[in-house]
Amino acid sequence: MLKSEFAPAKINLTLEILGRRSDGYHELRSLVAFAQDVGDVVELASGSLSGVEITGPFAGDISGSNLVDSAIAAFAEKVPGAAPNRLSLVKNLPVASGIGGGSADAAATLRLLSSAYPEVSEPDLLTMARVLGADVPVCIRARPVMMTGVGETLDEVALPHDLYAVLVNPLAGVPANKTSQVFASLGAATLAGTPSKEPTPRFSRIDDVIAYAKARGNDLEAPALRLLPIIGTVLADLRRLENGLLSQLSGAGPTCFTLFKTRSEAEAGALALRLRQPSWWIRPTRLG
Ligand SMILES: C[C@@](CO)(OP(=O)(O)O)[C@H](O)COP(=O)(O)OP(=O)(O)OC[C@H]1O[C@@H](n2ccc(N)nc2=O)[C@H](O)[C@@H]1O
Numbered sequence: 369m370l371k372s373e374f375a376p377a378k379i380n381l382t383l384e385i386l387g388r389r390s391d392g393y394h395e396l397r398s399l400v401a402f403a404q405d406v407g408d409v410v411e412l413a414s415g416s417l418s419g420v421e422i423t424g425p426f427a428g429d430i431s432g433s434n435l436v437d438s439a440i441a442a443f444a445e446k447v448p449g450a451a452p453n454r455l456s457l458v459k460n461l462p463v464a465s466g467i468g469g470g471s472a473d474a475a476a477t478l479r480l481l482s483s484a485y486p487e488v489s490e491p492d493l494l495t496m497a498r499v500l501g502a503d504v505p506v507c508i509r510a511r512p513v514m515m516t517g518v519g520e521t522l523d524e525v526a527l528p529h530d531l532y533a534v535l536v537n538p539l540a541g542v543p544a545n546k547t548s549q550v551f552a553s554l555g556a557a558t559l560a561g562t563p564s565k566e567p568t569p570r571f572s573r574i575d576d577v578i579a580y581a582k583a584r585g586n587d588l589e590a591p592a593l594r595l596l597p598i599i600g601t602v603l604a605d606l607r608r609l610e611n612g613l614l615s616q617l618s619g620a621g622p623t624c625f626t627l628f629k630t631r632s633e634a635e636a637g638a639l640a641l642r643l644r645q646p647s648w649w650i651r652p653t654r655l656g
């Protein structure tokens with residue numbers, strides 16, 4: 369059996385942008401969860417050459433160098449003598465969509481490669497992850513966290529068990545530098561110092577999560593809507609779904625989500641939306 373790692377979709381249940389740093393990056397505060405059964409798969413393949421072969425419905429949409437290759441290179445640099453590896457990637461997640469697909473793939477690659485090196489710890493992987501992208505550390509964890517800094521500070525959060533979502537992407541054309549355009553369009557103020565840290569929230573019931581997410585929202589929603597107005601249609605359609613508790617944008621978009629209390633409600637929501645919008649990518653999932 370070849371080894372494989374699941375690379376789950378990341379969902380920003382909230383995304384507050386606290387200000388712009390002098391290096392152009394933004395300090396943020398985000399409640400992040402992961403889809404339990406929607407994601408890419410990174411697998412060790414046979415062959416002696418280092419590199420990645422890509423299959424799956426969105427294999428053709430990755431432009432430029434693949435983050436899996438970058439992760440292989442980052443691992444080889446930090447672990448001298450690491451054997452070259454041929455990997456395969458099943459690309460199930462739409463590319464550049466605000467659910468961190470590339471970051472999840474890079475993180476899954478680092479986890480997979482490290483499984484042969486017990487001396488490589490999670491802090492080592494988090495250090496490698498930081499240089500690959502702001503969202504890669506959180507995808508190393510792949511568990512619910514409060515994410516702060518530019519994405520490198522991770523505080524574990526307990527989410528109620530029964531939290532379900534429908535993820536929706538309209539598969540509209542997205543510009544190559546979408547994330548930096550959305551951040552730039554926000555026009556956030558320059559930070560004077562390090563933002564003060566809030567206590568990590570505690571959620572005993574789903575209603576606590578909904579109240580928190582409603583109050584915090586996603587600060588990138590307005591600039592993302594300016595860049596991709598179809599996000600407005602997605603959110604309007606999601607907000608009409610029966611039993612939906614909250615509909616919001618994830619990351620810099622354009623993927624949006626609606627939260628539900630049960631799997632059957634999420635599945636019914638996905639089915640209803642597929643009838644209205646057959647060309648959209650629509651996935652019900654459990655969050656954790
Ligand atoms: C917005 C978020 C929220 O989770 O998610 P996505 O929409 O990408 O899924 C992330 O912060 C995206 O992380 P990631 O996609 O890894 O970003 P990077 O490749 O490091 O940076 C892409 C660009 O986004 C901007 N950027 C990113 C992160 C951050 N904290 N501040 C920023 O200003 C910068 O302009 C940077 O040039």
Ligand SMILES: Nc1ncnc2c1ncn2[C@@H]1O[C@H](COP(=O)(O)OP(=O)(O)O)[C@@H](O)[C@H]1O
Nearest residue numbers: 430431434435463464465466467468469470471
């Ligand atoms: N394995 C990969 N999967 C997805 N995108 C990748 C990958 N490798 C490189 N990329 C590039 O990274 C950029 C961001 O992709 P992605 O991580 O899917 O976006 P987002 O963070 O918005 O969900 C895209 O321009 C894409 O071409």
